[in-house]
Amino acid sequence: MAGVMSPRDSARLIAETAKDVTVDAVGVGKVAELIMDLVKKQSFSVKMWKEHELNPKTMDKAAVDWVFLADTLNFSFWSADDQKKYVVKYGGKEHTGYWSLCAAINRALDEGVKITDPMFYANISKDKFLEVFRSDSDTEIPMVDERIEVLHEAGKVLLESYNGSFVNCIKQCDKSAQKLLQLIVTKFPAYRDTATYNGKEVSFYKRAQILIADIWGACEGKGLGEFTDIDTITMFADYRIPQALVYFGALKYSNTLMEKLKKDTMMKTGDREEVEIRGCSIWATELVRDEARKRLDADPETKGAEINAILIDHYLWDYRRDHADKMAHIPFHKIRCIYY
Numbered sequence: 001m002a003g004v005m006s007p008r009d010s011a012r013l014i015a016e017t018a019k020d021v022t023v024d025a026v027g028v029g030k031v032a033e034l035i036m037d038l039v040k041k042q043s044f045s046v047k048m049w050k051e052h053e054l055n056p057k058t059m060d061k062a063a064v065d066w067v068f069l070a071d072t073l074n075f076s077f078w079s080a081d082d083q084k085k086y087v088v089k090y091g092g093k094e095h096t097g098y099w100s101l102c103a104a105i106n107r108a109l110d111e112g113v114k115i116t117d118p119m120f121y122a123n124i125s126k127d128k129f130l131e132v133f134r135s136d137s138d139t140e141i142p143m144v145d146e147r148i149e150v151l152h153e154a155g156k157v158l159l160e161s162y163n164g165s166f167v168n169c170i171k172q173c174d175k176s177a178q179k180l181l182q183l184i185v186t187k188f189p190a191y192r193d194t195a196t197y198n199g200k201e202v203s204f205y206k207r208a209q210i211l212i213a214d215i216w217g218a219c220e221g222k223g224l225g226e227f228t229d230i231d232t233i234t235m236f237a238d239y240r241i242p243q244a245l246v247y248f249g250a251l252k253y254s255n256t257l258m259e260k261l262k263k264d265t266m267m268k269t270g271d272r273e274e275v276e277i278r279g280c281s282i283w284a285t286e287l288v289r290d291e292a293r294k295r296l297d298a299d300p301e302t303k304g305a306e307i308n309a310i311l312i313d314h315y316l317w318d319y320r321r322d323h324a325d326k327m328a329h330i331p332f333h334k335i336r337c338i339y340y
């Protein structure tokens, strides 16, 4: 987008001028150390993505259509009351948060509903949406109206300009993640995740970047998922990674901000504190990547090992999920928006 700073440059600028959030070098080193251990155990690669039971296993158009639908709806799963969560039962398990979305998509496909086909969702009615994404608890999925709107928008763009599949967007971008990123944020307005900060147009592009990363993961970096510049994708500025970064000490909040977060103060898109949390999270993850890279290359055993901001992000996100209790005392910022 013309006149908009890249997520990496935005993150550096925000981290340099933020008032209520700071990136801490000692904490960054701690996370880098953690990543090193994982790389040594060889449990750190693009193949991790498909290990999740709900993620698609094929590496074809069906997988890309699934990922595009999931990431078009991949926002705002938190609930104000922990006892009232949107829940989807699938594969004999109860899924919440982001995984409830994936479970609902898979449940629909099993029921013969062509939910990943834009012909189906470009004009989906509210009744049909609520049937497909029905809850197995008393709490329905948050932001129903906004989710229907973004489905209509994305479905129409795919049908009008890309012959009904995101595969055709990928094919126009010569295996460049940055070209695909620009196509997504230009053609699909709901993915245009930007803000104004100190008079500058900054970007986070969280869903656009995770869409590219999920296609890279689903296809194990090959075929439709092959991107020559995938390492230029940054961490995805959601509301969970900051919790993990604060937990490990890589991110620090001022007392004022911490008090606000503990009181569940609602934020709005573009609030200075929201921009500082998101920008500093991206920057902290960039520094973790650089530090881990340095340490990996200093050790003949791990020199040149595969590592990038995507893999670090997924590790931190999965870690937060798997250790939710340990991090429950660290508040996450509350916001209702379609960007993350």
Ligand SMILES: Nc1nc2c(c(CN[C@H]3C=C[C@H](O)[C@@H]3O)cn2[C@@H]2O[C@H](COP(=O)(O)O)[C@@H](O)[C@H]2O)c(=O)[nH]1
Binding pocket: 048, 049, 052, 074, 075, 076, 077, 078, 096, 097, 098, 099, 235, 236, 237, 238, 239, 240, 241, 313, 314, 315, 317, 318, 321, 340
């Ligand atoms: N930064 C980042 N944000 C991510 C993800 C994912 C799912 N990725 C999975 C697929 C492969 C990976 O290995 C992950 O297992 C969802 N989200 C965001 O989190 C929030 C929901 O969180 P909770 O309430 O706990 O379910 C919401 O904003 C959603 O948009 C990620 O990977 N990174």
